[in-house]
Amino acid sequence: MRMDERKQKVLAAIVQDYIIGGEPVGSRSIARRYNLGVSPATIRNEMADLEEMGLLEQPHTSAGRIPSDYGYRYYVDCLMAPEELTAAEKEYIQRRYKQKMHEFEQMLEETARLISEMTAYTAVALGPNQKKAYLEQVQILPVQLSGKALLIAVTSTGLVEHRLFTIPDNTTEEDLQRLSKYLNDSLQGKVVEDIHRSILQDLYQEVIDQRELCNQVLEILRQVLALEGSKKIYLEGAFNILSQPEFKDLERVKKLLAFLEKEDALRRVFASTPEKGLSIRIGQENKHEGIDRCTVVTIDYNVEGKVAGKLGLLGPTRMQYSRVISVMNCIADCLSRSLQQFYR
Amino acid sequence: MRMDERKQKVLAAIVQDYIIGGEPVGSRSIARRYNLGVSPATIRNEMADLEEMGLLEQPHTSAGRIPSDYGYRYYVDCLMAPEELTAAEKEYIQRRYKQKMHEFEQMLEETARLISEMTAYTAVALGPNQKKAYLEQVQILPVQLSGKALLIAVTSTGLVEHRLFTIPDNTTEEDLQRLSKYLNDSLQGKVVEDIHRSILQDLYQEVIDQRELCNQVLEILRQVLALEGSKKIYLEGAFNILSQPEFKDLERVKKLLAFLEKEDALRRVFASTPEKGLSIRIGQENKHEGIDRCTVVTIDYNVEGKVAGKLGLLGPTRMQYSRVISVMNCIADCLSRSLQQFYR
DNA sequence: ATTAGCACTCGAGCCCAAAGAGTGCTAACA
DNA sequence: TGTTAGCACTCTTTGGGCTCGAGTGCTAAT
Structure with a gap:
């Protein structure tokens, strides 16, 4: 069967109506609301x-009828008209990035919040992959x-990790300084x-003297660096999904929330999109259990032209795709620019 | 009307049965399950x-019948028998505190998780009030x-706050060092x-030279210290409440989750218990909207004999009070001891 | 003071009928 | 050959009416 223009129009109409209304769309309402110049009966045939x-x-x-996952996929890939954000919305996003942001972490948290706020879905911001970063500085500071x-x-x-520890008894401040300098010289860069x-x-x-101190410090360093490897993840608006009619069923909600509580699962799903730029995973394209009726949207943000980390969005497959895409693009863009400034 | 012994027994029986079963308790089942030596009819009279x-x-x-807020209050204050934790449970809690805890923050997070895990309610851990802490060290570190x-x-x-900032162009490392030393000398303690x-x-x-640098640093310092003032808050098991039958109603759930999402409201509710030690707020004793059908339990934890911060618990008024109290006591105790060790 | 007995109330569960939305098929039409 | 009007059919939703069971409150007897 071929996909002619009228079929496309009918599909687009159904997807759009369903996204707005959340209820199965009939042939009559399509015929009424869209001027396709044909009767409901004809539309019924197309729908079949x-x-x-x-x-x-x-x-x-x-x-x-309601769209299947494939229906959404076709809509997203071929039919959807991009929806521009209003000037006011764009400005609002930019303003949110103009306020003082002191640290990388805060920016990500704020970004997640912004996404969740503007889309009413659940948002995620993933920190940059620390494994490929280099150490700018290591230092031991006596308190x-x-x-x-x-x-x-x-x-x-720009991530800073720290750890307080108790100094062994027989250690002088000089010992600390020496070790600190030595560590930094060896590891910097x-x-x-x-x-x-x-x-x-x-x-x-x-380092042969000060065994105890050295032991302790190296162990801590190892831990701290391991920690850096596991990207931080910021989750916002997890409760938004409760407003979605597809989650009237408490069982489903529980499953989804259980998924959101597991940080590593979350990280895996959001970090694992291989595509560059924007990625959309619809319904069963998500392999992880509990989100097979959801759509996951991710987008990269950049620093100095290189991919730094990912922003993500989780919502029902019945998602306002074109709006979401605009929002994600705009926010990723603003974040990237803010970070650029931040790093100069 | 006086509260004689039999009334107390009947009330205790009803509260206990209702806590376990979650369904209104009738006179017959009380008469059957508790040997009060009287008939259902008599119990009915008492119930009336x-x-x-x-x-x-x-x-x-x-x-x-089900207990009213006052009923729970009377039960908690006068009737409830303390329920000891099993040895295994106590040991489990202690073991959780034996694992490596590097930082204050991590301990609090772990504590919240533990509370939520052991009670199946929602747990909160509040950091110490930073306003009364003193500065141990301020330092500027060139990267x-x-x-x-x-x-x-x-x-x-033991809290560490940090902030990265860009050094003004004409600043030497020496300038930084001088300012760092000066700040530390002035503010330490x-x-x-x-x-x-x-x-x-x-x-x-x-500090007359290096105006730009100085300006920047002081502003940052101000912000950082303000940040310290607002205690950190760790929330765990927010989704546990979904398992409670009293939250089958989605509307109620939404309201509650909306409350949990607002950090400042949360902080206000949990930090505002004036009592020392353990505090229990039942139902409408909680003035904040959205939690008037919940019970909030808080307990202080100490460092060096002084109240440091609070642990909290949020659940339905139909709560396993005596178990919860034991758990909270035990965990607050373990945390206090761990912190003691941590600070030495 | 206690209790047996009994009428009464109320909600849960079930069935059934009617309404309404939407379809698929067929036959007629352009 | 594509389109459409008409119609029978299917399935869900809604609401009424019914019974059943749990539990009460009252009364009268003990």
Whole structure:
């Protein structure tokens, strides 16, 4: 069966109506609301064809049609007209990025919040992949009043990790300084994922005095760097989905929320889109259980022309695709520019 | 009407049965399950009295009784037998605190998770009130590779705040060092809430060269300290409430989740219990909208004998009070001890 | 003071009928 | 050959009416 122009129009009409109304769309309402110049009967025939082609589904015999996952896919790929954001909306987004943002983390959190707010779906922001970043600085800072010290690591992506620890008794401030300098000299500029345990072991071999201190510091460093590897993830608007009629069923909600609670699952789903730029996964294209009736949209954000991390969106397959795409594009763009400024 | 012993027994029986079963309790089942030595009819009379006294409620004429907020209150204050945790449970909690905890924040997060896990309600952990902490250390650290610097502030509660910023062009490393030393000398040991803008202004007056740098740093410091003031809050198990039968109603769930999403409201509710030690707010005793059908339990945790912060729990008024109290006591205790160790 | 007995109330569950939306098919039409 | 009007059919939704069961409150007897 061929996909002629009228079929396309009918499909687009059904998808659009269904996205707005959330209820199966019948032939009559299409004929009334769209001027296709044909009768409901003709549209019924087209709908039957579209169903046979796998683009539409019928919840039950006497209901209208709803788009299948493939139907949405075809709509997104071939039919959808891009919806521009209004000037006011664009400006609003930009204004949100104009306020003081002090740290990378805060920007991501704010971004997730903004996405969730503007789309009323659930938003996710993933930090940059730290494994490919390099260490800008490692330093041990004695905290004078408490007999403790602070280990600080700064990476090229602007993330700062720190850890307080208690200094062994027989350690002088000088020892700390020496070790700090030594560590920094050895590790500065190194790519994070290259700093294996073995490299740290080598360091350990070379520093012969202050075994206890050294031991402790290296262990902490190892942990801190491992932590950096696992990207941080910011989740906002998880409760938005409750407003979606497709989640009237509590069981489904529970499954979805259970999924959202598992950070690693979340990370896997959102980080695993291989495409560059914008990616849309509709319904069963998502392989993870619990989100097979959802659409996942992700988009890269960049720093200095290179992909830094991802922004994501989770909503029902019945999603306002064209609006969402505009929003994601605009926000990713603004974030990238803000970060650019941030890093200069 | 007086509260004689039999009334107490009947009330206790009803509360207990209702907590377990979640369904209105009838006179027959009380007579059967508890050996009160009287017939259902007598119990009915007592129940009618208890209802008149405001301790019980009837959902509708032909249903059993359920406890009112006052009923729960009376039960908690006068009737409830403390339920000891099993040895295994106690041990489990202790073991959870034996694993490596590197930072204050992590301990709180883990604590919230533990509470939520052991009670199946929603848990909250509030960081210590930073306003009364003093500054242990302020330091500016140049980050060599990027032309930036890191401002670090460590408080006596072990919280570390940091902020990356770009160094003005004409600034040397020496300038940074000088300013860092000067700041630290001036502010070290000062109580956070005493460091107003005016003190910072005074500093500003004294440092005459490097205006731009100084300006920037002081502004950042001000922000960072303000941030410290607003306690961090850790929320876990927000989705647990979905399993509670009283939240079958989606509308109610939405309201509650909306409340949980607003950090400041949350903070207000959980931080505002004036009592020392354990506090239980039942139903309408909670003044905040959306949680008038919930019970909020909070408990202090201590460091060096002084109240440091609060742990909290949110569940339906139909709560396993005696278990919850044991859990909260045990966890607050373990956390306090862990923190003690952490601070030495 | 307690209790047995009994009438009464109310909600849950079930069935059934009617209404309404929408379809698929057929035959007529351009 | 594509389009359309007409119509029978299907399926869900809604609401009434019914019974059943749990539980109460009252009364009168103990």
